[in-house]
Amino acid sequence: MPYELDNRLVIGVASSAVFDLSESDTVFRRQGEEEYRKFQQQHIDVPLPKGITFSFIKRLLSLNDLSPDDPFVEVVLLSRNDPDTGMRVMRSIGHYGLTISRAIFMQGKSPYDYIPALNIVLFLSGNKPDVDVAIRLGHPAGLVLESKAEDDENDPTLRIAFDFDGVLAGDESETVYQAAGLEAFHEHEVRNVMQPHNPGPLKELLVRIARIQTAEERHKQQNPEYENRIRVSIVTARSAPSHERALQTLKSWGVMANDAFFLGGIDKSRVLGILKPHIFFDDQAGHLKAAREVVPSVHIPFGVANRTSFHI
The missing domain is CATH 3.40.50.1000 (HAD superfamily/HAD-like)
Incomplete structure (x- = not known):
């Protein structure tokens, strides 16, 4: 076979x-x-x-x-x-x-x-x-991207961090933000809060990871001493009230993150340096310039944020 x-x-x-x-x-x-x-x-x-x-x-x-x-x-x-x-x-x-x-x-x-x-x-x-x-x-x-981050080989966990728009979800809402600004973006997200986002490039990756997390939970039921190894985090520039549509979208896909950071424009590297994911995915070059200094980082050159050529 x-x-x-x-x-x-x-x-x-x-x-x-x-x-x-x-x-x-x-x-x-x-x-x-x-x-x-x-x-x-x-x-x-x-x-x-x-x-x-x-x-x-x-x-x-x-x-x-x-x-x-x-x-x-x-x-x-x-x-x-x-x-x-x-x-x-x-x-x-x-x-x-x-x-x-x-x-x-x-x-x-x-x-x-x-x-x-x-x-x-x-x-x-x-x-x-x-x-x-x-x-x-x-x-x-x-x-x-090149990075100075160092790995602790004695750490058995796998921490994965995703940006949301342009990575897990499509760039529809980012397009609204780019065209009309933050207030219009929030209004758009509140108005469409129960409408799941279109999938972005890495949506299926997250779904497959979630399946393994489910398998970890089953394994833990049979082996109570087992400690889950995968931890998924969302690290996004979104903030309230636009956070809810992101969470509703994840739920509609049958997945949930272990952690979510709705930073509203705060430099993501401040959080990432403490979270220390083994990989971080973001579609925006500006976010990655600082992030790559503290964690292994991957640029997803998708959507409206990448229609102009960026140098990282």
């Missing part, structure tokens, strides 16, 4: 998202493809340094211990390397004990066309053009 993906949480990762490729990329840019190929072969048994989303991916995969025979999470490597130069990436995956066994290698081409075929609910990459095109094609994709 074929390996079924439809009911799993499937993440697609470029090697640039999981590992620090700065040294390899420098060789490629300065010396060309042939020297890059030699460099990778000479260093094939030297594990690549951990990258920005390494801790997120490792913790996510660890949740498969809740269902070893039918894993909840599948991570697929989507690489611009050819199979030969990609061998170092696969050996690095093995070195760190990441249970990633499936990979697509496409020499010099982005494999984002395969996102729907693999039922991927999030594609992570450090390559901005690849992410931009994937988003334009309607795929759930995020640009991994």
Whole structure:
């Protein structure tokens, strides 16, 4: 029987998202493809340094211990390397004990066309053009940003933080805000409070995460000593009275966050630095400039907030 993906949480990762490729990329840019190929072969048994989303991916995969025979999470490597130069990436995956066994290698081409075929609910990459095109094609994709955040490897929890508009939800309300200002935005949200938002790029990711949280609760009923590992937070610039429509939307999707921060324009990094999520998703470049200094951050270049080209 074929390996079924439809009911799993499937993440697609470029090697640039999981590992620090700065040294390899420098060789490629300065010396060309042939020297890059030699460099990778000479260093094939030297594990690549951990990258920005390494801790997120490792913790996510660890949740498969809740269902070893039918894993909840599948991570697929989507690489611009050819199979030969990609061998170092696969050996690095093995070195760190990441249970990633499936990979697509496409020499010099982005494999984002395969996102729907693999039922991927999030594609992570450090390559901005690849992410931009994937988003334009309607795929759930995020640009991994450089960050100084450090991981506590002894912490078993997985904390995931989402912005709301333009990430979990569509950009309808953000469009109102951009066009008519804050007061009109609040009026629009109060008027439509019971009307769920259209889904944004990462809505399905949140739904799949919620399924694993439900499995954690079932596991805890049978194993009372078990402590839930996933914690989901919403960190948004919304404030009252627009908060209620966001919460009603989550409820309509059958999900709820563990925490919600309705900050009303307060710098998100103030909260994120204490919350310390292992990954934070936001659609706005301005929010991420400060956030990336304190937590691993991913830009979702979706919607009205990204119609002008931003440099992060």
